[in-house]
Amino acid sequence: MVQAALMKAGVRCEVLDTVSVPPRSRRRAVFKISGSEIGFHAAQSNTIVDMRECLVLTPGLFGLVQALRRRLALVLKAPADLHVTETDTGFDLAFRSPQTVTPALTQAMAGAAAGLDIARILFNGALLLERAAPEVVEGGARVKLPPQAFLQPTREGEQALQAHVAQIVGGAKTIADLFAGCGTFALPLAARARVHAVEQDAPALAALAEASRAAGRKPVTTERRDLFKLPLTPAELNLYDAVVLDPPRAGAEAQAGQLAKSRVPTIAYVSCDAASFARDAAILAAGGYRPGVVTPIDQFLWSSHIELVAGFVRGKG
């Protein structure tokens, strides 16, 4: 998939062997719930496959689903989507359902959560229960996750991406982390560089800033900005030794166009979509960047999605 996308976009570069995460490593998922069934939709259908085995989810997340099946059947009066993240301080649950929040629902939900390692429960955006702030550690800094914040789906994939990004930016002293989320790259990089994190989601940026202050790192500066509409300009980009970017599936066409006109020496590009990556890589190459090797990271096991990371360096002239 990665090679085909690069060939189609006319980008010549080496694609290394795929790094795969182990089975049973996915730490977040959205489950479908109806009556006493909890699982995922069958392919191209709205039928829920009641999940009795899963080779993708972490054992903790799978165990939670089994424990919730019977308990939630007594609490939920309508079908629901349940977004769960396994954090270092417990599970973070967010329900979406036509059911409205009432004191009875809150009480029933607290009963259903009893004895399970649940940190927080939200229902249609309302906080029902918070026993602990859901936290993950990024580069030694503790990040309090905002509700339904983006988080790399597996710890193993995240560690592989962080290691590749650190290697690509090398000894850069000033780094811009674009599409920074809660700081997956900014926080570890801040151990040895001044990092400016740019992202459009305000709660994610606030969590990143708080984590960086508490960790006593070199301060990470943050900027809330829509990078599709208002990408960093060449003058802004030229302040940095390296730029990290990790856009959503649509890629970062506008930002790649500005980078192509900049003098930033090194770019680390993390992508979850081979086609938009290849398009942006072609823009960077046309602007004089040389692509390094591309490493596919399969953290969406047995699916047609693929993550990848690649470096680009400014060519001469």
Ligand SMILES: C[S@@+](CC[C@H](N)C(=O)[O-])C[C@H]1O[C@@H](n2cnc3c(N)ncnc32)[C@H](O)[C@@H]1O
């Ligand atoms: C694939 S996630 C990466 C987040 C982070 N780098 C990480 O690894 O956890 C993409 C991020 O881009 C942000 N984003 C989406 N559209 C954006 C836009 N137009 N401008 C700025 N940030 C955007 C999302 O909020 C999300 O945090």
